[in-house]
Amino acid sequence: MSTQIAVLMTGAPATGKSTVGRLVARALKAALLDQDVITGPLVEAIGADLDGPSGLALRRARYESIVATAEDCLAVGVSVVLVAPFTTERTDVDAYRQLEARLGVPTTLVWLTAPAAVLVARMTARGALRDAGKLADPDAYFSTGLLAPPAAPHVAVDASVDPVTQLENILTSLP
Template identity: 45%
Template sequence: MSPLAVFVSGAPASGKTTLAGALAERLGAALLDLDVVTGPLTTLLGEVSGAGAAPDHPWMREHARGARYESLLGTALDTLRAGTSAVLVAPFTAERADPRRWEATAERVRAVGADPLLVWVDCPPELIVSRMRHRAAARDANKPAEPAARTEPPTTPHVRVDATRPIAEQLAELDLCGPSERNPACLEATSRSTTWPPRPE
């Protein structure tokens, strides 16, 4: 069975990390979080540039975004080459908005013998704002003012998970994507449909 690369995407505070952690444990996969993999260097860049701790600062978006995501993907590709599945956690804003960006990323995953899957953690804007206020993280600066723009679903093929449901139910929505009982329809859905389960033909 080929290793699986699950890209867990969504708005900040949507519940990506919680779902990804539980999914990685279930799959026996490596958990790779953008903030963990690149956090110390991102903080250093913010201090040196004067952009501060928020990755969404214009300077950080222009100069650091590409390097941060390349570091995350490069780490995942090395993990996949070793035959271990990987669960990647990040907003993946560009990849979920641009089919060409997603396909380029997916092709790099396939090139190392793994199967890519984009998961969208769908969370209502009001819940996102509530969670951001509760965690009061520096990286969320200025984000609560624009939650709706961050909750637009992907235009690229994906599997949707409802973030308002308990984590056990969210995992159940992805059960068919597990390595031991993976159904080809799960991966077919990523090229045929933007919903899960797939719509009847």
Template identity: 45%
Template sequence: MGEQLAVAVTGAPGAGKTSTGRELARVLGAALLDLDTLTNPLVDLLVASLGGQGYDDPQVAPQVRRARYACLVGAAQDCLRTGTPVVLVAPFTGERADPQAWAVLARTLTEAGGEPWLAWLEISAGELGARLRARGAPRDHAKLADLEGYLGGVDLAPPLAPHLAVDATLPPQEQARDLRRRLAPAPR
């Protein structure tokens, strides 16, 4: 059994991580591991039981983040150890801002039999604002209440860790095809 692809799809909220990740998983024949799908129902209960006001509440955010990512990475390790490639969908804010943090995650995935890649969905503030308005999801209500302020604080800079940049304005199918073409079993 050789190394299986382990692609971490990251980008700003609303950049299309889930849609692109879903399509990439389909193209690669990989397991789709979405942080929200894997953890939100339990995290909602945890945040409520701790009296928190949401995932970003400073009272619970650090513990919640660690636990959520442990679930995501643990599921990825299980898949990789059985020879199943994975597409991980999450913000990966720490890993994309800190090459050392990405190296730790990459090493963890490699030790489980994966070939880790970081895919970054590039999007402008204007396009992101338009997507959030169009999406109108309940989780975006606070962002939409002060969209200009929110967009001013969103980190749209590319990762400092090695990554594959993807044009998030393209349809998910095109993004997935572009990524598939660029994913090669060559050392980085």
């Protein structure tokens, strides 16, 4: 690939960001930078509570880790697929534009979306500890605007369809 691109995979928990991000990265021959993979073991090792008092600083450090790694990949000619919630960048157009400028390449924000009932079923099926609080009161959890579409420019993809169809929809939307 002569021109590098960045694809930001975002969406609510259980939309399949990692699964579909992996497919996109493979199709583009791009580096896959999944926030949970890159920073998860460290967060677990230090016993950090992302919702606790130090959570905001830790979240900033996690994003800095994947964005700085993306910059390095792009600097050596490798496109990137970043997998993370990108909550700030999808809700604040200025924050998205700053990230886009920092990456310095055509950037596409992919918004994976599915009905809350589908996401609850997926979280229940995967049985991850990180989902316990969400599943305790899913109505309250999803009433926070988590399923609202991004304010930033984005490509919406129905995460309730099969991953190959999602991949095709994403690839046709890239520059």
